[in-house]
Amino acid sequence: MSSRTIEQIVNAIREDRQLGASELAAACMTGLVEYASAWQGSDADRFRSDVFTLAGKMQSARPSMEAVGNLVGRWCRELDDLKGADLGTNVNAAISRAQALRQQSLAAVQKTVEYMVDRIEPGEVLLTHSISSTIKEILRGVRGRHIRAVITESRPGNEGKLLARFLSDLAIATQYITDAQAGIWMPTVSKVLVGADSVLADGAVVNKAGTSLIAMAAGHFRVPVYVCCETLKHSTKSAAEVVLEEMDSAELDLPSIPHVEARNFYFDITPAKYITAWVSELGVFTRWE
């Protein structure tokens, strides 16, 4: 099997609609390992130029996903030190550091999961939106505690269907609702749990479109909202600096008619005031009021 080109690896990252930001960041590390392992040539500077090109394209492929930019950025900084070293040293470092960063990232997610699992009591009713690999692991961690789940369809990708299947396999009693029903179900819910694509400088959260609506409804009904993600997703950006990705409007399946444009922003920003707690590998944080 021939190895993938830079464009092929980057396109797979750009076009992915299944992986969460943590998984996609890990996939970038795997892509760097794959590319570095298969690289053909004898010039260290050329190798460095090629892998940095790949890294840069990965970072710009998914601008809403802070974890991708951050993890790839860490890898770049670690490789910066090796300028002037020989090809073998560079290739080995490119591979081993990508593998190590991938491991650290996965361990941070696992620790985040553990902190949240510890906070969930038997019999709770948990509402989540879209699909997050971190939230999936939390739900796996609490199965057997007579937990119930309320999950959203999550248009237009309908990730809720994948999550429904996952919860079915865990035998967790689940109510599957349209995104628009979140307000109706909120009074039955004990905690809202969401992952994040990024957490901004002031604690605001970039996550799947609809998260802000759910968090506001939770606030109205005094249901606590927990945002669960490793610090790799923490950003120094403000809401004004965030680029919200717009995807193919064909996903909304609206026939082409004059004067009407289908629009498909994937992410929204939930202001920090609607979030009760931020959970990461460092612990559980809230406002000190």
Add this chain to the structure above:
Amino acid sequence: MSSRTIEQIVNAIREDRQLGASELAAACMTGLVEYASAWQGSDADRFRSDVFTLAGKMQSARPSMEAVGNLVGRWCRELDDLKGADLGTNVNAAISRAQALRQQSLAAVQKTVEYMVDRIEPGEVLLTHSISSTIKEILRGVRGRHIRAVITESRPGNEGKLLARFLSDLAIATQYITDAQAGIWMPTVSKVLVGADSVLADGAVVNKAGTSLIAMAAGHFRVPVYVCCETLKHSTKSAAEVVLEEMDSAELDLPSIPHVEARNFYFDITPAKYITAWVSELGVFTRWE
């Protein structure tokens, strides 16, 4: 063509997914005219018994739609007076009063539309949810004022597609979004306009699921929310007394899997605090603070 039975008329009301509450209330009057006109028999008491049976079944067919219960209830009260009158008098009254109530109801909607149209300035950006015959007439009334519209898909029935077609025909520039994107678009909006299935005793509004989420997001961004409906939809009920209709879960198109139930409540309740103004045939009302 044979005339429809009570069950056929009531089933058409129960199963309708296209008409708003005002239109459905008017359709009930049309149904009463149809049934009374075609009634075969010679006994006035039997006629009264049959039409009251039809009226009662209409009222219970759509419990979330206050307008149906109210308009049919008015018709029943007007017919109550004729107990003891002959068959011809009863039949004529059943028909003429249904026709008159239908006209009054349509005139009230038209007046409501005029009050709202007067409040919309050139260049405004109006967001609405689901499809409301009243809101459609308001949008028709402001075309040519360089109005733009933001409309929601409105799962699971996707009434947004019908509204998109309507706005396209009016040449109103329209952004069509998933329900979950309402928070993203709210900062671009000047007014939220929604119809209602009913307005409760305290001003809370029963309307298509998702209305409460949109109203909360509007509140966050200080966008005013106008609820436009004739007083026929006003109710003396509290939120606790309202029966929210649940429809066929097959509309969510989730494969049958163990432990997971698809749920399909059509309506939610928006608390009065998230509503800026109530518009009816009596004028425009707000809180006096």
